[in-house]
Amino acid sequence: MKQVLAVIFRNLKSDFRDPNSIFGSLLFLISSLFVCYISINRIASIPTWVALFWIIVIFASFNAVAKSFVQETRDKMIYIYSLMSPAQFIIGKMLYNGLLLILMSLIAILIYSGLFEMAIGNLPMLLIGILLGSACIGMILSLLSSIASKASGNLTLMAILGLPIMLPLILTATKFTKNAVDGLDWSIQYKYLIVLIGLNIVCGALSVVLFPYLWRE
Amino acid sequence: MPFQWSCFRTFGANNLEALRLPIWVKFLAFVTVISCVFLGFIVDVPRLDILNETIRNLFFHVTSWFAMVFLFLLSFIYSIKHLSSGLEMDDRLAKIFTEVGMVFGIAGLVTGMLWAKYTWGAYWVPDPKLNGAAISLLAYLAYVVLRNSFSDPITKGRVSSVYNIFAFVLMLIFIFILPRMTSSLHPGNGGNPAFSSYDLDNTMRLVFYPAIIGWILLGLWISEIKFRMEALQINKTK
Numbered sequence: 001m002k003q004v005l006a007v008i009f010r011n012l013k014s015d016f017r018d019p020n021s022i023f024g025s026l027l028f029l030i031s032s033l034f035v036c037y038i039s040i041n042r043i044a045s046i047p048t049w050v051a052l053f054w055i056i057v058i059f060a061s062f063n064a065v066a067k068s069f070v071q072e073t074r075d076k077m078i079y080i081y082s083l084m085s086p087a088q089f090i091i092g093k094m095l096y097n098g099l100l101l102i103l104m105s106l107i108a109i110l111i112y113s114g115l116f117e118m119a120i121g122n123l124p125m126l127l128i129g130i131l132l133g134s135a136c137i138g139m140i141l142s143l144l145s146s147i148a149s150k151a152s153g154n155l156t157l158m159a160i161l162g163l164p165i166m167l168p169l170i171l172t173a174t175k176f177t178k179n180a181v182d183g184l185d186w187s188i189q190y191k192y193l194i195v196l197i198g199l200n201i202v203c204g205a206l207s208v209v210l211f212p213y214l215w216r217e
Numbered sequence: 218m219p220f221q222w223s224c225f226r227t228f229g230a231n232n233l234e235a236l237r238l239p240i241w242v243k244f245l246a247f248v249t250v251i252s253c254v255f256l257g258f259i260v261d262v263p264r265l266d267i268l269n270e271t272i273r274n275l276f277f278h279v280t281s282w283f284a285m286v287f288l289f290l291l292s293f294i295y296s297i298k299h300l301s302s303g304l305e306m307d308d309r310l311a312k313i314f315t316e317v318g319m320v321f322g323i324a325g326l327v328t329g330m331l332w333a334k335y336t337w338g339a340y341w342v343p344d345p346k347l348n349g350a351a352i353s354l355l356a357y358l359a360y361v362v363l364r365n366s367f368s369d370p371i372t373k374g375r376v377s378s379v380y381n382i383f384a385f386v387l388m389l390i391f392i393f394i395l396p397r398m399t400s401s402l403h404p405g406n407g408g409n410p411a412f413s414s415y416d417l418d419n420t421m422r423l424v425f426y427p428a429i430i431g432w433i434l435l436g437l438w439i440s441e442i443k444f445r446m447e448a449l450q451i452n453k454t455k
Binding site: 147163164167168192199210213214 | 300345348352353355356359362363366367372375376378379380382383384386387390391394395398
């Protein structure tokens with residue numbers, strides 16, 4: 001537990017010591033939101049509104065998490081190797097990336113719903129959907145970023161690897177949030193909620209099981 | 218430099234006999250595939266609305282998906298084996314099963330599209346099952362791209378095995394769980410007739426079940442030949 005917190009704080013510190021990258025991804029998010037606003041102006045249908053939001057969030061999160069493992073040089077990794085187990089390290093990374101993406105998507109929904117007006121039926125449900133969705137994106141991208149960093153990682157490889165794998169999540173999250181904007185009742189939403197939570201658990205567990213094999217070199 | 222735990226065994230074993238089908242299995246594959254292709258077009262099929270003669274696609278489309286899922290399952294198993302054993306051979310087998318499985322996946326996609334044109338009126342409809350199939354093929358293409366971006370075979374084997382395991386589990390969720398939650402046009406989903414209801418015809422069963430075995434065994438046979446070819450090439454360059 002102590003080591004997990006240490007990983008989170010170390011990432012936090014290094015991001016705030018050199019805030020270029022974190023503000024860079026935030027700026028990427030905001031400018032892509034604005035580009036969409038200028039080119040589309042207003043969206044009438046709810047499915048399009050939700051889909052555009054998720055597309056923006058997904059590409060912004062690729063940008064934000066891609067550097068997560070590239071910045072770890074070989075020497076640093078060897079040092080960390082002597083301090084903690086791989087499971088602790090990947091859990092820390094996943095928590096940090098998940099929290100970062102949750103924060104980013106909350107900022108995104110704030111700006112997005114300001115730019116594109118939409119009557120939201122059930123706001124708490126929408127926020128839960130966004131929270132679970134972006135947390136799971138963070139987990140999947142943490143593992144993929146470490147895979148891509150092994151292959152002299154670039155963003156293209158990560159997008160190729162990540163998008164097909166993330167699709168079950170994106171589909172469920174889109175449907176869940178669309179129903180939330182429609183203001184449907186919880187009784188219809190339970191099965192999607194269960195799948196979303198299940199995906200979070202499956203992705204987290206797979207990453208913890210598989211990461212030790214990536215780590216050893 | 219940290220200890221390389223697998224380097225001792227990685228290139229030691231290049232056993233040609235690792236994937237070797239007995240001759241009667243090949244004979245069985247030959248007979249069942251030929252019987253599927255011949256009988257599939259000849260046998261009497263039940264006359265059903267809209268489906269009509271297209272019901273024969275069951276022998277080709279459904280069976281190639283079965284073969285694909287089976288080969289991907291083998292690839293998944295060999296990836297796990299590679300992570301635990303560190304043998305380069307297991308990784309190569311996983312790669313070969315993926316490649317052959319993808320051929321069956323494309324065959325299933327093409328036969329499905331032709332069938333859809335004559336029953337639904339379009340080659341492609343936005344349907345959860347269809348999208349799932351296409352996306353899982355994309356994920357495995359990404360696996361091939363990932364493999365090609367490494368030069369070091371040890372890292373290549375380990376990293377691509379990890380990706381393969383991750384992709385297979387999420388593919389299972391995508392193909393088998395998600396389509397059951399939403400309505401789908403595809404037979405077997407959302408109250409559409411599945412092959413349990415129109416396959417009641419016993420002659421069709423007689424062709425269908427051997428056909429599944431036949432295409433799966435054919436896939437294994439192709440994988441065997443591919444595996445032996447690559448093993449011979451590696452032995453030659455040694």
